[in-house]
Amino acid sequence: MDLFSAFTDLERIxxxxxxxxxxxxxDIGLPHDVILKRLIDEVPWRQQDVKLWGKTFKQPRLVAWFGDEGTAYRYSGIYLSPLPWTDILIGIKRRVESVTKNKFNSVLLNYYRDNNDSMGMHSDDEKELGHNPTIASVSLxxxxxxxxxxxRIPESRTIKIVLASGSLLIMKGETQHNYRHGIAKERQAIGPRVNLTFRTILV
Known part of the structure; x- marks a missing residue:
């Protein structure tokens, strides 16, 4: 039986x-625009340096890492030490856990300020996440x-999933082994977006 078959609002891609x-x-408990503004205003955002192909670049977005004690995260030459959970993040986490039936001990926040911010194609396959990680992503x-x-199939077409404000996306199983994912820049001006990706760091 599919893990999420009881949740009729979840569509399997x-x-x-x-x-x-x-x-x-x-349902994240408060209006999307209220939570979005609070996160933009209250989170201590950082723009990290990323090392790729022997060169250093500024990440084309802002990030923040929250989690339980000891849940440090490393990727692309970046080391993130967890900030303590806030009430608003704990509230969203509990709602995500109730749907996914999965416990999370950390969350990566990405702040896309406008259409010029992006995330390169990648897989969340760092050893800290385990063999087949479950990652739950809330968009605002x-x-x-x-x-x-x-x-595995380079000639296959790129799949696009439009992430609406207040949406939940779940990736689990062998997804990170077989797929890369990312957010491209947009040609037209658009407003800000904050994405919360809940994870479980093995400690």
Missing amino acids: PLPGAEVYYQSSF GAERPLLLKSK
Whole structure:
């Protein structure tokens, strides 16, 4: 029986070798615009340096890492030490856990300030996340398409999932082994977006 079959609002995206679920309207307890503004105003955002191909670049977005004690996260030459949970993040986490039936001990926040901010294609396959991690992503603000591309079949087409404000996306199983995902820049001006990706760091 599918883990999420009891949740009729969750749609499974038909991707071979992946378990991806999407819910366009997820109850986060407060209006989306209220939470979005609070996160933008209250989170201590950082713009990290990323090392790729021997060169250092500024990340084209702002980030913040929250979690339990000892849940440090490393990727692309970046080391993130967890900030303590806030009430608003704990509230969203509990709602996400009730749907996914999964416990999370950390969350990565990405702040896309406008259409020029982006996230390169990648897989969340760091050893701290375990072999088949479950990652739950809540989006707030401007709609942005999530791109998914098979790593096993390079000639396959890129899948686009438009992430609405207040939506929940779940990636689990072998998704990170078989796919890369990312957020591309947009040509037209758009408003801000904050994305919360809940994870479990093995400690």
